[in-house]
């Protein structure tokens with residue numbers, strides 16, 4: 409564990425558990441990020457605010473709404489399968505901040521900058537101590553300052569537009585049920601709710617990974633479809649209630665969280681006072697990064713870590729293959745409050761999609777954008793209905 413005044417990298421489950429979880433009272437602050445925080449506009453979002461400034465709320469259960477949106481997603485895919493990545497973005501946006509689907513989600517269509525977080529390469533986002541960068545005007549033409557200005561504009565639009573629309577509709581009594589709407593109802597103070605929407609890109613990434621993995625590993629796909637046919641049958645779509653009876657699908661969801669984690673180094677934690685871990689002095693103010701990717705790809709914990717192998721979670725070997733959700737959603741008091749929503753959304757997407765579609769890819773390349781939040785590089789994937797009956801389930805809906 410290399411330690412410096414400014415940053416420490418935790419590479420083992422023991423270190424993240426001991427420091428970020430057991431000692432979370434002092435390891436839950438965030439450092440201030442100049443580029444990714446202030447300049448781009450993430451500064452006052454829940455992931456970036458200093459510890460103790462605001463209280464987080466846990467997300468509620470949204471099963472029926474998730475299933476309804478996911479069914480709409482299947483219809484979209486049936487109509488224009490080649491646009492599946494766009495449909496993924498829209499369904500996640502719909503689940504997080506709107507009950508209905510319509511022009512606002514569509515207005516973001518084909519906007520490459522939507523993947524704003526992809527561009528926050530760790531190198532740039534880590535300009536935490538370079539306070540001078542804040543004062544370099546964009547007109548100097550220095551690349552990242554222009555990027556910051558452009559990203560900031562998009563961030564403000566992504567942040568404010570859907571939220572303002574839901575608020576307006578609620579005032580008119582015309583709002584459909586949505587996650588954001590329910591939060592507004594509970595607390596009229598907009599700060600937390602408004603900003604929760606930032607994170608929906610994380611779920612987009614994990615659902616895109618599902619399409620990438622399952623279209624490449626067709627043997628996994630076949631086994632999942634066999635389980636779905638046996639347990640759910642072919643005359644209805646699966647629901648979240650089926651989840652406990654679908655262990656192989658559950659294992660696929662875990663493997664997606666592990667294989668290419670959305671947030672490979674989680675988000676930085678800042679220790680608030682001097683501390684000692686295994687004889688090492690950790691100075692107050694140090695930035696502590698948990699390298700979740702390294703843990704989730706540790707050969708000693710997950711044998712053949714680069715392979716997409718859901719069956720690793722079906723065995724019961726002590727100390728092997730721990731549930732990756734322990735690491736993929738972050739740590740201690742800053743753990744992701746959207747984890748249940750995100751995990752359910754991923755499960756129902758995997759189950760419904762595989763129940764009715766076959767996925768196939770000729771290309772086997774697996775490439776991700778290097779960033780704080782990683783996405784698969786856009787790829788092609790053929791998506792076809794499994795049968796006439798499956799197609800009818802999508803169009804008629806049961």
Ligand code: HEM
Nearest residue numbers: 454455607610611614670671675737738739742744746750
């Ligand atoms: C697969 C999907 C997702 C993954 C893998 C994920 C992962 C993470 C990670 C690693 C963190 C940092 C935790 C830490 O600092 O230790 C985080 C924070 C956060 N996530 Fe998620 N997330 C996902 C989806 C969501 C969704 C759908 C929402 C909201 C609707 C959400 C809301 C948040 C918020 C508000 C924080 C900041 C918490 C804090 O700093 O106290 N996330 N997430």
